[in-house]
Amino acid sequence: MTTTFDTDRGNGGETHQHVPEKGPHDGADHLTTNQGIRITDNQNSLKAGERGPTLLEDFVLREKIFHFDHERIPERIVHARGSAAHGYFELNDSLSDITKADLFQRAGERTPVFTRFSTVAGGAGSVDTPRDVRGFAVKFYTKEGNWDLVGNNIPVFFIQDAIKFPDLIHAVKMEADRAFPQAGSAHDTFWDWASLMPETTHMLMWAMSDRTLPRSLRMMQGFGIHTFRLVNADGKSTFVKFHWRPKLGIQSTLWDEALKLQAADNDFHRRDLWEAISLGNYPEWELGLQLFDQEFADAQPYDVLDSTKIIPEEVIPLRMVGRMVLDRNPDNFFAETEQVAYCPANIVPGVDFTNDPLLQGRLFSYLDTQKSRLGTANFHQLPINAPKCPVMNFQRDGQMQMSVPKGRANYEPNSLSSDGEAGGPRECPVMGFGTFEGGTSQGEKGDKLRVRAELFADHYSQARLFWRSQQPSEQAHIASSFVFELSKVGLKQVPPRMVGNLRNVDEELARRVADGLAIMLPEKNPAARDPIDMEPSPALSIHSNMIDTLRGRKVGILVADGSDAAALKTLQEAIRDADGQPFVVAPKIGGAKLSDGKQMKADGQLLGSPSQLFDAVVVLLSEDGAKLLIKEGAAIQWLMDAFGHLKAIGYASAARPLLNKAGIEPDDGVVELDKSFIEKAKKRYWQREPKIRLLA
Numbered sequence: 116m117t118t119t120f121d122t123d124r125g126n127g128g129e130t131h132q133h134v135p136e137k138g139p140h141d142g143a144d145h146l147t148t149n150q151g152i153r154i155t156d157n158q159n160s161l162k163a164g165e166r167g168p169t170l171l172e173d174f175v176l177r178e179k180i181f182h183f184d185h186e187r188i189p190e191r192i193v194h195a196r197g198s199a200a201h202g203y204f205e206l207n208d209s210l211s212d213i214t215k216a217d218l219f220q221r222a223g224e225r226t227p228v229f230t231r232f233s234t235v236a237g238g239a240g241s242v243d244t245p246r247d248v249r250g251f252a253v254k255f256y257t258k259e260g261n262w263d264l265v266g267n268n269i270p271v272f273f274i275q276d277a278i279k280f281p282d283l284i285h286a287v288k289m290e291a292d293r294a295f296p297q298a299g300s301a302h303d304t305f306w307d308w309a310s311l312m313p314e315t316t317h318m319l320m321w322a323m324s325d326r327t328l329p330r331s332l333r334m335m336q337g338f339g340i341h342t343f344r345l346v347n348a349d350g351k352s353t354f355v356k357f358h359w360r361p362k363l364g365i366q367s368t369l370w371d372e373a374l375k376l377q378a379a380d381n382d383f384h385r386r387d388l389w390e391a392i393s394l395g396n397y398p399e400w401e402l403g404l405q406l407f408d409q410e411f412a413d414a415q416p417y418d419v420l421d422s423t424k425i426i427p428e429e430v431i432p433l434r435m436v437g438r439m440v441l442d443r444n445p446d447n448f449f450a451e452t453e454q455v456a457y458c459p460a461n462i463v464p465g466v467d468f469t470n471d472p473l474l475q476g477r478l479f480s481y482l483d484t485q486k487s488r489l490g491t492a493n494f495h496q497l498p499i500n501a502p503k504c505p506v507m508n509f510q511r512d513g514q515m516q517m518s519v520p521k522g523r524a525n526y527e528p529n530s531l532s533s534d535g536e537a538g539g540p541r542e543c544p545v546m547g548f549g550t551f552e553g554g555t556s557q558g559e560k561g562d563k564l565r566v567r568a569e570l571f572a573d574h575y576s577q578a579r580l581f582w583r584s585q586q587p588s589e590q591a592h593i594a595s596s597f598v599f600e601l602s603k604v605g606l607k608q609v610p611p612r613m614v615g616n617l618r619n620v621d622e623e624l625a626r627r628v629a630d631g632l633a634i635m636l637p638e639k640n641p642a643a644r645d646p647i648d649m650e651p652s653p654a655l656s657i658h659s660n661m662i663d664t665l666r667g668r669k670v671g672i673l674v675a676d677g678s679d680a681a682a683l684k685t686l687q688e689a690i691r692d693a694d695g696q697p698f699v700v701a702p703k704i705g706g707a708k709l710s711d712g713k714q715m716k717a718d719g720q721l722l723g724s725p726s727q728l729f730d731a732v733v734v735l736l737s738e739d740g741a742k743l744l745i746k747e748g749a750a751i752q753w754l755m756d757a758f759g760h761l762k763a764i765g766y767a768s769a770a771r772p773l774l775n776k777a778g779i780e781p782d783d784g785v786v787e788l789d790k791s792f793i794e795k796a797k798k799r800y801w802q803r804e805p806k807i808r809l810l811a
């Protein structure tokens with residue numbers, strides 16, 4: 116690797132940019148130490164004699180090992196595993212009537228962003244596809260400074276008050292004494308804690324649904340969760356909730372599929388995001404706003420400052436105002452994805468906080484964590500964190516100070532300019548950030564109290580709303596997830612307590628979970644506030660809102676020697692025409708000799724390309740190919756899994772014996788190959804599930 120200097124990134128000063136080495140003697144730049152000394156030999160340390168000890172004098176070796184020893188920084192306490200990309204936000208509807216934020220003024224204008232997606236519970240090296248909430252953090256580099264919208268792919272949170280966050284995270288992460296399980300909530304401490312905290316119930320419904328098993332980071336929604344404010348030039352405030360809507364629609368995997376994906380590809384989501392961007396299939400989300408005023412807030416049966424509550428879209432529809440496109444992969448994972456430091460307190464004029472007690476606590480936590488993670492109060496100077504607008508103040512010095520402030524002015528006020536020196540920047544009362552001062556009726560002017568407002572005590576109405584808004588196929592997944600998770604709990608008092616809470620959500624759900632665990636239906640736990648029946652919200656269902664498309668999806672095609680070359684070509688073209696990605700799988704990576712006598716290279720070998728990696732599959736085999744693969748367990752499993760994961764299966768008639776061997780029963784999604792396959796491949800076949808799986 117060679118080191119060059121690139122001054123063109125951010126305003127954080129010079130950065131090292133690593134350029135791949137082109138090979139020996141090909142005119143590449145010289146290898147140097149960090150002091151710029153050219154290195155003659157990068158293969159051998161300096162020794163006393165040919166077989167003698169290595170000498171302390173070898174500064175080239177020492178510097179290299181020293182640097183290597185310090186390459187890691189503490190991983191994030193939560194959201195440690197993540198993947199990110201650069202892109203832009205483009206406004207398509209001016210919001211100047213409701214906010215003075217510069218990025219929301221001019222339709223058509225683009226603001227650069229860096230967006231990081233993450234799992235919550237697992238460590239940085241854990242897998243991509245556990246059942247877990249996904250982080251959805253966007254850093255907007257606006258002309259007025261950085262604005263970070265640090266959200267999740269679920270619109271509510273587990274707790275109402277930040278003081279409970281350390282308890283939540285301690286309970287969900289690997290257990291304190293044994294350091295397992297990694298990256299999952301199916302264990303004693305999480306459910307012990309959650310069952311004692313009825314306010315988690317709404318979020319648990321979402322967490323046990325398919326929302327926590329996204330098919331791709333490109334196919335999930337994002338939410339700012341809290342109620343924020345937008346403030347216009349006249350100082351008028353409007354409440355807002357932020358929503359990101361994926362262009363590709365929401366799509367999730369099945370639980371069995373997610374488990375198998377972990378084995379097939381630890382980096383399934385990271386690779387998918389990287390490859391989509393590399394191929395020019397840029398992921399895209401629309402930004403939608405739910406806007407409302409104090410009068411609306413006061414009229415709701417829940418508190419808009421409570422982060423365990425949504426405002427149904429049917430009540431306040433989304434105003435779509437722009438789109439985010441991610442069009443560039445990071446140049447360096449550590450420098451960008453690892454060192455990016457999001458903070459909900461990074462806000463621009465025209466956007467403001469509310470008194471949501473969860474948000475208020477976050478305003479402290481993130482800045483604090485960056486100091487321990489990145490080691491210095493100057494972390495904002497790292498190129499990925501540096502604003503793309505001027506930064507001018509009198510903050511000085513500190514570890515790893517990268518800028519070289521000039522002159523004597525490091526305090527304010529000063530009168531140095533009257534002596535002809537630079538006096539430095541001054542306050543900006545008109546354009547600067549001004550905290551919204553308007554009164555609200557949220558009680559913030561009262562005495563100092565450690566209490567929550569009365570409406571926060573309703574923990575079940577919205578959990579019930581979520582349950583009642585799901586399709587039967589989704590309800591079966593939720594009930595089964597509760598059964599699975601609670602089946603992993605060894606503390607005998609916990610499952611009945613949890614089911615006792617679920618009786619407040621829905622009796623049928625509680626009964627199904629109790630049956631699945633083979634326990635007696637426990638007493639209903641007393642509710643602090645009786646739930647009310649809210650109007651079901653169809654927008655909360657994934658299954659009824661799925662987009663039938665091949666866009667952004669992959670179709671696996673199994674071939675072997677003798678497969679029909681013309682049929683393969685036609686199929687690949689049809690998939691591409693539908694914006695899908697064909698992926699040819701063969702018993703050998705070198706490919707197969709097709710019917711035209713030509714050898715065709717495969718995209719993946721059968722053993723390393725199980726069908727869970729695809730959204731639909733095709734078996735394009737000749738009679739001989741089918742005879743061969745009927746003896747290959749991986750081919751049979753390939754089909755069984757595709758069927759079990761409710762995917763469309765297309766087949767050439769000669770492949771029928773293989774389908775029979777795999778126990779594939781005919782249904783709407785299993786079709787002999789013709790043009791209709793492309794339409795079939797755009798869907799999942801939920802009606803197949805009860806025939807092949809005993810769900811709770």
Ligand code: HDD
Nearest residue numbers: 191193194231250251252266267272277280340480481484
């Ligand atoms: Fe948090 C990271 C999202 C509540 C404390 N959080 C973090 C990240 C996301 C969220 C997406 C990763 C950002 C990245 O990619 O680097 N967190 C949320 C959401 C919450 C929430 C949507 C509730 C609505 N968080 C929350 C609370 C606290 C924290 C209440 C503390 C009181 N969160 C942190 C943290 C992290 C973090 C410890 C770890 C790494 C980091 O901040 O930079 O400060």
